[in-house]
Amino acid sequence: MRPSFAIVGCGRVGTAFGKHLTDVGYRLSGLSCKTKESVKKAAEKFGIKNFSQTSWEITKDADIVFITTPDGVITQVCDQIAQKKGFGSNSIVLHCSGAHPSTILSSAKQCNASIGSMHPLQSFSAESSGNTFKGIIVSTEGDAAAVNAARKMATDLESTLLTIKTEAKILYHAAAVVASNYLVTVQDLALKLIKEAGVSNEDAFKVLNPLIQGTLSNIENVGAIKALTGPIARGDVETVERHIGKIREKTPNMLDLYKILGRYTVDIAAAGETITREQKEDLKRTLE
Ligand SMILES: NC(=O)c1ccc[n+]([C@@H]2O[C@H](COP(=O)([O-])OP(=O)(O)OC[C@H]3O[C@@H](n4cnc5c(N)ncnc54)[C@H](OP(=O)(O)O)[C@@H]3O)[C@@H](O)[C@H]2O)c1
Known part of the structure; x- marks a missing residue:
């Protein structure tokens, strides 16, 4: 069985992961956005009841948590969830920024989660159709469990995975x-x-x-x-x-x-x- 996943920040990239991972058998277990309108719209799109503007309310049961907010608030969002003990033990927390290393998610380790980054080298728009991950490069770095999960997802999404060193990410x-x-x-x-x-x-x-x-x-x-x-x-x-x-x-x-x-x-x-x-x-x- 494929792991479950939650999306914190259901914008262009979060929605793309939501759509294409569910298409290949992953279970979307929760989602969160900043505004009421966005979170309601996303929840309707995915037909999901577990949604909230309060991110730590929807992350606890997910095997994998994507923090796909704008880069500037990833750490703050992760810290808030960690403070509320919102990551499950042995869960995997990923962000998708190309510019930042996985270590900006370090607070998630307080919950015994593994951290990583998973960056799709693709330009996502709100209107993308078809599998936008197919044939692209997805780079990853971070803890071994997070890199392994990213590898599995990239393969399922028909992307090619590239592992890089955390310090080389920039x-x-x-x-x-x-x-x-x-x-x-x-x-x-x-x-x-x-x-x-x-x-x-x-x-x-x-x-x-x-x-x-x-x-x-x-x-x-x-x-x-x-x-x-x-x-x-x-x-x-x-x-x-x-x-x-x-x-x-x-x-x-x-x-x-x-x-x-x-x-x-x-x-x-x-x-x-x-x-x-x-x-x-x-x-x-x-x-x-
Ligand atoms: N777009 C691309 O082509 C692309 C490509 C590769 C990687 N990335 C990376 O992917 C990540 C997401 O980018 P994006 O383009 O998908 O961004 P986006 O379309 O602007 O979406 C950001 C989402 O984050 C939500 N958000 C903002 N602050 C939040 C908070 N405090 N708590 C919960 N949710 C919050 C927003 O909610 P509201 O809608 O309610 O404001 C929105 O749903 C970034 O790290 C970016 O660098 C983007």
């Missing part, structure tokens, strides 16, 4: 931010430059998209270092100088970012041994 999160959010930043820079070059708003992304997709595919096939092409990979200092000159003239506020990314790119070219030591130094000087 770097893992930084990597995800760079891969997703900073990709947006870099694409925004490219779109502004191409529009400055006269390509219409409508066509800008269409023009760049095959290049973007091709580059992603190359990274997948040969790795980031070997995927690097272009003037820096060729040691073409003159072209880089001309870029800098035009960006300074047309969009000076983008010059710093162009140069910072360029300097990092020079190191990639050097690691791939596509430029000589002199070219590396020339490029670095140009991009200072």
